[in-house]
Amino acid sequence: MTIYQNLIAGEWVGGEASDNISPSDTNDIVGAFSQGTAKDANQAIAAAKAAFPAWSRSGIIERHSILRKAADEIIARKDELGKLLAREEGKTLPEAIAETVRAAQIFDFFAGEALRLTGEIVPSVRPGISVELTREPLGVIGIITPWNFPIAIPAWKIAPALCYGNTVVFKPAELVPGCAWAIVDILHRAGLPNGVLNLVMGSGSVVGQAMLDNPDLTGITFTGSTGTGKRVAIASIEHNRKFQLEMGGKNPMVVLDDADLDLAVEAAANSGFFSTGQRCTAASRLIVTEGIHDKFVAALTERLKRLNVDNALNRETDIGPVVDEKQLQQDLDYISLGQQEGAKLAFGGERIERQTPGFYLQPTLFTEATNQMRISREEIFGPVVNVIRVKDYAEALSVANDTPFGLSAGIATTSLKYATHFKRNSEAGMVMVNLPTAGVDFHVAFGGRKASSFGPREQGKYAAEFFTVVKTAYTQP
Ligand code: ADP
Secondary structure, three states, X not given: OOEEOEEEOOEEEOOOEEEEEEOOEEEEEEEEEEOOOHHHHHHHHHHHHHHHHHHHOOOHHHHHHHHHHHHHHHHHOHHHHHHHHHHHHOOOHHHHHHHHHHHHHHHHHHHHHHOOOOOEEEEOOOOOOEEEEEEEEOOEEEEEOXXXXXXXXXXXXXXXXXXXXXXXXEEOOOOOHHHHHHHHHXXXXXXXXXXXXXXXXXXXXXXXHHHHHOOOOOEEEEEOOHHHXXXXXXXXXXXXXXEEEEOOOOEEEEEOOOOOHHHXXXXXXXXXXXXXXXXXXXXXXXXXXXXHHHHHHHHHHHHHHOOOEOOOOOOOOOEOOOOOHXXXXXXXXXXXXXXXXXXXXXXXXOEEOOOOOOOEEOOEXXXXXXXXXXXXXXXXXXXXXXXXXXXXXXXXXXXXXXXXXXXXEEEEOOOHHHHHHHHHHOOOOEEEEOOOOOOOOOOOOEOOEEOOEEOOOEOHHHHHHHHEEEEEEEEOO
């Protein structure tokens, strides 16, 4: 079997390999991938440091054309790459292809941004003197990504890093090396000079930790759990390093009495259960006012009965498996906890068997949950959703904001007054009216508040904030 290797200083380098197994079918081995060491991580950082001076001064046409080539190849191979993603992560094939297309759009967007780099010239307070404000690349960027968006999250970190002239060491999540390898291979063949983009696959505690401990990384952009995010923050402060964190969510979706019922049910089903609920923007707290509560729960339960949980590659599948055994066990533990805490299990809750051996879980709905229960406060990261009954809009808003997190929030209402008030007063980074809480476009700012995020926003032109540093320069003519 081919071993997919790490890319360091433009060379594919081997090492011990580990099999990547499909969560839809544990007999399906997606591939064997090299497991990097701390030494590999340090060599990759040294290579990226050596490549930085030349790449940071490279022409915008070179950056544009490499990013553009990558976008074109990803689009041309969207079905094949989508299938790889579905196999290794467990998203359904349509979801996986859509994510692949999105990765291509991100490369396309930043190919364009490379041609639109600008600065400012402003008058100084001293007559006759002007001040130039320009953005310079940050340096060597460490990119550490999670398993739940195996191609889109790497794309939305790698594309801006390269566009603005940084060099990169990329460490993907252990469970999804396939998409990471594919994207690096595409960029390498698109003509990136050696050392500009390095790939070190392997474990967080070895490769990731070595990256955190290396003083030559100038910046780290991280998406993952709150616990690891804290480690990234502490290590970065020790090394005077710029960092950006995207972590958990416990996103609310408010449903008011005046909501369009069908629309609210569809938005809730999508927000809570699509992609197996494994999105940091998934809605896991449905906060529903009294007048519509029973109707909404009945209609949502009917909708859940029609969701087909099965192998990600089957055409009829609506919801793929949970990503691995450990995550499935965590979901099941939270389901038991919810019952102990006194929430009512209204639907699902059981592990299920399908034709292929995998990690299948029924979509699970709790009703009569309170916002103080641990199942309402902690991120479960699975297809497990709580309904919290409230009296009116004021209570709904207060419950929605009463959470340590603040990534995304939704409201289903036909009232302009409440929609407007909610957009203004939600303590989340992203707010959706009559739409699922997930699904932020690739060209607009992505990020949260409170324990969900730290540092500048990702995506779109906002990405420049993290990946560049502003230079203020004066000239006496
Ligand atoms: P999840 O629960 O989603 O797996 P993690 O935060 O553990 O969240 O993983 C997100 C990314 O962080 C992965 O690429 C993982 O390998 C990496 N990671 C885990 N532990 C560390 C660590 N100590 N240092 C650096 N990276 C780590």
